[in-house]
Amino acid sequence: MQETTSGYTYTQDFIPRKTLEIDLEHTAIFITDPQNDFISEGGAAWGLVGEQVVADKVVEHQVQLREAAKAAGIPVFYSPHTYTEMDYANWTSLNGIDTMMFAIDMFHEGTWGHEFHPDMVPDDNTIVMNPHKGLSNFWTGDAALQLRQYGVQTIIMAGMSANLCVESHLRDAVENGFDVIVIADATAGAGAHSKKAALINYEFIAHEITTTDDIIMRLHEAAN
Template sequence: MAVSITPGRTALLITDPQVDFLKPESVVWDHVGETVEENNVVDNLVKLRDAAREGGIRVFYSPHYYESDEYENWTHLNSIDQIMFDTRMFDRAGSGSAFIPELEPDENTFVCAPHKQLSGFWSNDINTQLRQRGVDSIVLAGMSANLCVESHLRDAVEAGFEVLVVTDATAAAGREALKAAYTNYGFIAHETATTDEVTPRLAQKEVASADD
């Protein structure tokens, strides 16, 4: 099905648009850098953000942060937690947690509370923020494909949102991880599309129908 993109009812949701996923100075660039560059993720996210602004679609960020106390005292870490904690990824005290300059929030950007696990629907306020603003459909993009993006997708669908995932506005720790995410998007999302396919729909305030 095609997801309806309607001002007031649709949000562009970008997960983790931060230095530690999207810039060469990232502490995990050796894991994600190749596919970030191959997919032109930064440029595509900017295109989506700009199209959403033009079309009156609200933009939400679901960021990832950790504090020093959490690095020092958390137990029960899973594999991805361990990588992030070993590298101090998304350290609130460092530059890696900053939003990339190209996607610096403005007065029209809703920045949700940080998600501490992979899904913001469990560990931040994103569900409340979207519902309180009348949003029922999401255009989803950001980092990383098989982790935070896929987790946000799963929980958004379970919470009753319609979700379109932008497949070239995300990346992962290698091509195999990215391929696995794409496979799962095909089963879980209501629609998948590329940046070039989505931006006209965001910018022109069109409502997509299944007959289009």
């Protein structure tokens, strides 16, 4: 295993290391599912993800990313997850994760769990995209359109959950021609192996993996 100057340790020695240049005119923070059901104690998925969320200080790191973005003058995009009452009543083709989420009433529009974490409530620097219902906003939301309208080329990605929505957004962002930096300590997954599996895939797919501290330092340097 090899550690980069960012503090992230690659698990696969043969993967090339890259450090992207931060161009503030074309860079944004992108956070998936910063909602109570994932990152608040008492949320529907807390029993599955809570231990990792706490251990990796995911909420604290996401808050720091938002603050750093505002200080650097770059936008923050949210990709929230939503299911309506009609979705719950009428969806018939549920895969594994859909079945789990529907069973625990996750992201049900109008519930506390569907709301944003109190520390992650959108501010005047936050663009809340249309909600996604599958694992990626690029398919069931307006991510590509919004990012292009704001002139974004480089996405600094964080959020929940590591091996599902974050990885799906990462894959689709790359397929749509965006450069993606994944923040390894600002995401978490369900179960002991999910985040490890996600990080292995990030190493192949992302343009770069780094940490909250490193990207904040680089944003500060780019802005000054």
